[in-house]
């Protein structure tokens with residue numbers, strides 16, 4: 001059976017002692033495995049992985065953000081405001097936008113969503129963004145992706161003022177991320193970073209395998225983890241390998257078996273199976289796939305990792321749903337507050 005734990009900072013309060021000791025044992029084992037020792041010491045009992053609850057970790061981050069927002073407001077500053085643009089009526093996009101605006105309202109961040117029909121022209125969208133850029137009441141703004149085929153996503157991302165770009169998709173923010181400068185970090189990569197930090201997983205000199213090279217997820221995750229910890233925006237100093245659709249399956253398996261941390265961000269259900277994972281490794285599942293359940297016929301949300309199999313061998317594992325997703329939303333809120341703070345001094 002897998003133990004569910006809350007993030008390290010709140011674990012003293014929330015965890016019962018059994019799961020807390022289990023967690024510490026896992027962290028020790030994970031670190032032991034990392035120190036190039038191929039076989040575990042005989043006295044270390046083999047446990048199922050610690051399931052890192054993203055829902056619980058997000059709750060903790062929310063408390064921190066809530067405090068920050070109240071500090072801003074009681075200091076006589078404007079309440080942070082998130083502007084959202086949603087084009088079309090894709091159900092998944094609507095769910096994500098709803099999750100974001102709901103989180104905002106809970107945290108005391110005001111928000112508004114402008115919904116445009118699929119037929120909206122690129123020019124009209126750019127005009128709307130320009131208006132929001134100039135609106136001093138808007139602290140941060142995002143345009144939900146994907147956009148309809150007739151609109152150039154790059155043009156839209158680059159139209160958002162970089163200092164209000166809470167998604168971190170503007171070319172200047174991507175450039176800064178690559179150079180190790182302080183910038184708006186995209187929410188999903190920031191969530192993966194936060195999970196690693198708050199769980200206490202070591203990255204310096206460790207092997208990381210990122211499966212997936214998307215510009216908004218795989219690439220920035222790899223960027224955060226391989227870069228220098230002494231740069232303006234600290235990196236993970238890990239040895240990072242990026243695998244993608246052209247990586248032969250056998251090669252992928254060889255690479256994942258060497259990895260202390262596996263990040264699955266390919267959008268392929270069941271991509272990572274137990275035979276591919278090193279004992280005690282941390283497995284972070286960024287995949288969000290809607291698949292039809294074989295018994296009920298209903299659509300079900302699954303990640304890229306065969307959770308039931310891998311949890312028996314990994315040291316840490318994040319579930320889907322309830323893993324990276326909720327923390328992504330929390331990091332977006334953090335970016336919104338950062339944008340509001342930035343506006344105070346610029």
Ligand SMILES: Nc1nc(=O)c2c([nH]1)NC[C@@H]1CN(c3ccc(C(=O)N[C@@H](CCC(=O)O)C(=O)O)cc3)C=[N+]21
Nearest residue numbers: 095096099142143144145146167321322323325326328
């Ligand atoms: N401009 C833009 N910014 C984004 O940040 C952005 C985007 N476009 N397009 C799509 C992706 C995906 N994304 C997620 C947000 C929340 C969950 C989330 O809350 N997931 C829940 C479940 C949600 C559900 O039930 O569908 C979970 O994993 O537990 C997942 C994924 C943000 N994205």
